[in-house]
Amino acid sequence: MPALPDHDFEDRLCQVFHETGESFVPDTPRLAMGGATRGRRRQRRRLALGAAAAVLAVSGLGAAVLPSALQTNSTGPAASPVPSPPVSDPPDAARIPQEAHLASAVAERLPKGLKIVRSDGSTQGSAAFPTNRAWAELVLDDGQGQSLLSVGVFNPHRQAIGPCTELPFMDVECRETHRQDGSTVAVMQYTGQGANPNRFTAVQWVTADGMTVNATSHNTARRGSAPDRAEPLLSADVLSSLATDPGWRTIGSELLGAMPKSASSDAPVQRPDLLPPGLKVLSSTSGAEQTATLADGDRTVVLRLQEEAADRSVLDWFADAPTLPDDTRIRSVANRPVLGTQGSTESVVDVLRPDGRRVRVTAVNPAGAGDPDAGREPLLTLDQLTAIARCPGWTVPAPD
Numbered sequence: 343m344p345a346l347p348d349h350d351f352e353d354r355l356c357q358v359f360h361e362t363g364e365s366f367v368p369d370t371p372r373l374a375m376g377g378a379t380r381g382r383r384r385q386r387r388r389l390a391l392g393a394a395a396a397v398l399a400v401s402g403l404g405a406a407v408l409p410s411a412l413q414t415n416s417t418g419p420a421a422s423p424v425p426s427p428p429v430s431d432p433p434d435a436a437r438i439p440q441e442a443h444l445a446s447a448v449a450e451r452l453p454k455g456l457k458i459v460r461s462d463g464s465t466q467g468s469a470a471f472p473t474n475r476a477w478a479e480l481v482l483d484d485g486q487g488q489s490l491l492s493v494g495v496f497n498p499h500r501q502a503i504g505p506c507t508e509l510p511f512m513d514v515e516c517r518e519t520h521r522q523d524g525s526t527v528a529v530m531q532y533t534g535q536g537a538n539p540n541r542f543t544a545v546q547w548v549t550a551d552g553m554t555v556n557a558t559s560h561n562t563a564r565r566g567s568a569p570d571r572a573e574p575l576l577s578a579d580v581l582s583s584l585a586t587d588p589g590w591r592t593i594g595s596e597l598l599g600a601m602p603k604s605a606s607s608d609a610p611v612q613r614p615d616l617l618p619p620g621l622k623v624l625s626s627t628s629g630a631e632q633t634a635t636l637a638d639g640d641r642t643v644v645l646r647l648q649e650e651a652a653d654r655s656v657l658d659w660f661a662d663a664p665t666l667p668d669d670t671r672i673r674s675v676a677n678r679p680v681l682g683t684q685g686s687t688e689s690v691v692d693v694l695r696p697d698g699r700r701v702r703v704t705a706v707n708p709a710g711a712g713d714p715d716a717g718r719e720p721l722l723t724l725d726q727l728t729a730i731a732r733c734p735g736w737t738v739p740a741p742d
Contacts, residue, residue: 436672436674437674437675438673438674438692439467439468439469440467440678441465442465443463443465443478443681443683444464444465444477444493444495445461445462445463445682445686446681446682446683447589447593448478448584449461449480449683451583451589452584453580455484456484456575457483457484457711457712458480458482458682458684458685458710458711459563459711460480460481460686460708460710461478461480461710462644462706462708463479463480464477464478466593466596468659469659469673469692469702472598474496474497474597474598475496475497475597477492477493477495478493479491479492480710481564481710482575483575483712486571487561487571488563488570488571489559489563489574489575490559490560491558491559491576492556492558492560493556493557493558493584493585494554494555494556495555495590495593496553496594497553497595497597498549498552498553506518506530514531515531516528516530517529523549524549524550525548525549526547526548527546527582527585527586528545529544529545529581529582530542539561539568539569541560541573541574542574543558543559543574543576543577544556545558545582545585545586547585547586549594553590553591555590555594556585557576559574559581561574561575617636618722620638620639621637621638621721623636631647631648632647632648633645633646633647638721641721642708642721643705643706643707643720643722645703645722646702646705646706647701648701649702650699650700651699652694652698652699656694656700657694659673660694663694668696669696670696672691672692672693672728673691673693674689674690674728675688675689676724677719677720678690684716685707685709685710685716685717686707686709686716687706688720689704689724690702690704690705690727691724691728691730692731693728693732701731703730705727707719707721
């Protein structure tokens with residue numbers, strides 16, 4: 343095996359983890375999709391009964407009480423947005439109910455006394471999009487340097503691969519433990535051999551039915567950056583307690599085996615010229631959930647765009663939402679705190695277009711403890727998010 347190049351281990355490790363989790367599909371994909379549809383119908387019934395909010399209740403590294411169904415490099419001129427009415431203070435019927443964030447669940451399981459400097463992650467809630475993984479990234483600080491923590495949860499699969507036999511690079515110590523319940527815990531440590539000072543400690547838990555949880559602590563604050571500390575902040579023991587928390591079973595059981603087909607092109611976030619003027623695209627990702635990190639020189643915002651063809655449960659969820667003149671329905675929430683993250687906030691605009699496609703645009707202020715932006719509203723307003731969500735330039739037509 344080749345030696346691991348400088349600043350490359352994080353991306354390679356994440357690729358291995360994602361391939362391990364995402365390469366499996368259930369025997370009958372239609373069953374997975376059918377289960378998601380039934381689950382979303384149950385969510386609508388719960389919503390009708392007033393169960394609009396889910397509360398995370400955890401103690402230390404104990405199990406969480408989580409919702410039992412899916413909850414949750416250029417600057418261009420701004421194009422003419424689709425005219426949108428002001429939505430800065432949506433009525434109750436248009437608000438998106440409180441959702442549970444994986445970042446919140448991770449934060450509640452951390453040792454006491456740590457500062458969360460930055461955080462982002464996926465959402466589970468009554469309005470959540472179907473997904474095959476839940477993820478969170480938090481930058482932690484114990485007073486001796488910052489450290490990136492990444493956590494991923496993948497739904498149950500069969501024939502999960504043992505990570506110690508699949509690592510494609512050298513200098514990683516990996517040991518597996520088989521538990522009486524049929525699960526396997528693998529602990530991996532990269533010690534920064536040679537000229538590479540970067541280090542990580544990772545734990546992967548694979549349950550008997552194949553649910554996979556990955557938790558990785560780095561000695562860097564961002565992937566590929568220079569070390570901020572000599573060793574990763576979280577030890578193997580703490581990561582093991584985090585990764586094997588039984589509360590992840592609730593989240594994992596609600597994830598799909600494969601992503602549903604999306605109309606989004608498999609390319610980075612499209613049309614940066616549609617963004618408000620003065621914003622620079624620092625980075626972006628492709629896929630069904632497109633993301634971009636944007637900056638105006640002083641502040642940053644994480645922009646996420648998702649879309650899907652609306653099914654009956656989605657249509658029901660939008661039934662009471664305000665209708666715009668072009669028959670677009672809209673629900674939103676402004677400057678909502680992400681619980682437990684010590685300062686992260688989000689604003690969300692969710693629209694149902696007349697053609698039956700649903701588009702959700704989320705702006706996250708990832709700032710946490712010690713940041714002057716902690717608790718502030720995200721950089722983009724609801725009106726700006728609405729213009730982005732309604733602009734067809736961000737998506738491609740649905741296939742016939």
